[in-house]
Amino acid sequence: MPAQPDGETPPADGSLPPQVAGGAADRSLSLYVHVPYCRTRCGYCDFNTYTVTELGPGASRSDYRATVAAELDLSLGVMGRAQLEPRAVSTIFFGGGTPTMLDAQELAGVLGDIRERFELDSAAEVTTEANPDTLSPAYVRALADAGFTRVSLGMQSAVPHVLRTLDRTHEAERIPEVVQWIKDAGLDVSLDLIYGTPGESLTDWHTSVEAALACRPDHISAYSLIVEPGTRMGVQVRRGELPMPDEDDLADKYELAEALLASAGFGWYEVSNWAIDEKHRCEHNLAYWRNADWWGYGPGAHSHIGGVRFWNAKHPRAWSDRLRAGRSPAVGREVLDDTTREIERLLLGARIHRGLLLDSLPESSAGLIREFQDSGLLDPAEADAGFWTPTLQGRLLADHMVRRLTDFVI
Template identity: 70%
Template sequence: MPAQPEGEAPPRDGALPAGATADAAGRPLSLYVHVPYCRVRCGYCDFNTYTAEELGPGASRADYRPTLAREADLALRVLGAHGAPPRPAATVFFGGGTPTLLPAEVLAGVLGDLRARFGLAPDAEVTTEANPDTLTPEGLEVLAAAGFTRISMGMQSAVPHVLATLDRTHDPARIPQVVRWVKEAGMQVSVDLIYGTPGESLEDWRRSLEVACAVAPDHVSAYSLIVEPGTRLGAQVRRGQLPMPDEDDLADKYELADAAFRAAGLHWYEVSNWATGADTRCRHNLAYWADADWWGFGPGAHSHIGGVRFWNAKHPLAWTQRLAEGLSPAVGREVLDPQTREIERIMLAARVRRGLALDSLPPGAQDLVAGFGAAGLLEPDGPWFAPTLRGRLLADYMVRELTGLIA
């Protein structure tokens, strides 16, 4: 797992600078809940997750909900310390790990605990990530009744040998059945895919796209595989046992995905995300890309409130112990200066369709934008920065050029 970022030590009670909650009433609040448990550790994953064997004694899953409730109480105190009014959560996202390794009743209870403290907006979006082999019709009914509105399902691939390389354990033949259960429970379904796995051919990827589109999801996320150092997959690539993903192959697979999704009625709204319409986009992720406020609960979770970024102790035992002692679980933070915030605003908003207004760009950007358009990287879209398909493949290049104008 990657090391946590460097930063200053936050106050032991988690207090934020007064300026972080200034004008908070006008900013929506999102909540993220990190559930760090997995059955097995996938070879490509460097997320903050733990199997039962890795956790050992002292970090029981049974303690997770009450500990998270203590963190929610602390968050409520911190957010209201400078007179900021309560804000109901616009979105809640349970990520991991595999949140659905916890019983559906526990996830429903955690959502109830957050609702009791923060409230939920009337149209709140509530999502949980899930592995297909952890879902049942009965559990999905419990989640829907509790207020969950979306399931983000980790399909990754429909091809057995690709799943084996990724150490994924679910049966791809089960995907249509599980998607049907989600829809019957009245929730939206998002399918998550990974392309560029070593050994994955273009035909393998085409097969995964066909299966994903055939189940008629409301939303699809498709991410290129990143080989992270310190993972089992990273070690295999370093030793020459598996090839490093090829950039041209990744570009070909992205273009194939975009064509398949468009044919299935899914339209891109962020570089790696497609949805059937505005009402099926992931509003929680859009909050991240819009530099909104969010509080992250759980081991290793990150938060951002009014230009202050902070992060929790990573190990579940350390997170639990700090809260048991009445301390904030945050172990580091960064107060972002205006220049850094502006760079991040451009970096994030440029990934979103109609997320970055041209008149909000720094001085000198007009010539760059004109050059991007002449090179076929931007569409003419009035006041918006609008990448073409080729522009999405070169989004990082355009962002570097634009943010380089900020002194």
């Protein structure tokens, strides 16, 4: 697992500096709930997750809901002391780990605990991630009854040998059935795919995208595999047992995904995300990319409130021990200065369709904008309308474009 970021030690009660209240009325509020439990650890995963054997002594899943409730209460106190006016919550996202490792009643109960403490927007988006082999029709109906609106399903691939390399435990043939359960319950469904797995051919990737489209989801995410050094897959690559993903291969697969998804009526709205229409974009992820306010609950969860980032103790036992002692679970924070906030605005906004207004960019970057248009990285028609919108080639070079853009801020 990656180390926590460097940062200052926050106050024991979690108090935030007074500047977080400035402009809060113009920022939306989202909530993230981290459920750190998994049945098995996938070889490529470096998220803050734990199997039963990894939890160790003194860490129990049985008090998870009660501990989240304690953190919910603490967050309300912190926001109140910071004079943050109450805002209706726009989105809630349960991630992990595997949130659906919890009983449906427990997961629904956590959402109920949130509803008791926060006002939700009338059109609030409420998503949970799920693995296909943790769901049943009854489980999905319980989610719908509790007020969930959306399920993000970890499909990853439709090719058995690719799933084996990723250490995924579900069978590819199960995906259409599970998607239908979700639809029958009246919930939106997103399918998450990974491309670039060692041994995955372009034909394999084509098969996976077509299989996802055949399920008629509302949303598809496609992420390139990143081999993290501390993972089992990272060790296998270092030993030469698996090949490192090839950049040209990743580009070919991204271009194939765009062609197949576009022909099926899906439009990209962020570099790795496509939706069947604007109504089915993931509003929670857009809140991140637009630098809105969000509070993260659970072990290792990160938060961002008014230009202050803070993060919780990673291990479930350390997280729960702090809350039981009446202390904030936050173990680090960073108060962003104006320059850093501007860089982050550009870093995040540049990845979104129409995520930046050109007249909001530094005047000194006008020549760079023209260069990007002339080289086919920015859509000229969109630029004429005043928007930063990368072309397909621009999306492939998004990191390069952003690095050059932020040079005008530093």
